[in-house]
Amino acid sequence: MKLIVSALAALFLLIGCQQNVNHEFNDVSIQDQEGNVIVSSSDFEEASIQEGQNRVLVNVNFKNSDTPKEMTENHLNEKVYIYLGDEKIASPTIRKVIDRDSMQIAGDYTREEAEQFVDYIN
Secondary structure (H helix, E strand, O other): OHHHHHHHHHHHHHHHHOOOOOOOOOOEEEEOOOOOEEEEHHHEEEEEEEEEOOEEEEEEEEOOOHHHHHHHHHOOOOEOEEEEOOEEEEOOEOOOOOOOOEEEEEOOOOHHHHHHHHHHHO
């Protein structure tokens, strides 16, 4: 009986010590170098994942077609930061002005982070 109780106690201890890999977050945002939110989840219409050469790309469509142009004009050649809640998942540099309602984000995020981003938007 002691062996069963000890085994169950060890099992509960191990379960309690597991790290939660499903990070909870309350927003998706793109921020500038000063930490100001440029766009948030409310600005996105939808998102999808595309496999690129050795990396995962996120395609996003915006509710307002002017949003990508304003963002890319105002932050051209600057690094921006993509956040899932408080966790920074990517820091791409804006290389050109985008004059349409969608854009592709290439960053240093994992496939899991990209999926969380897309799931939150959709």
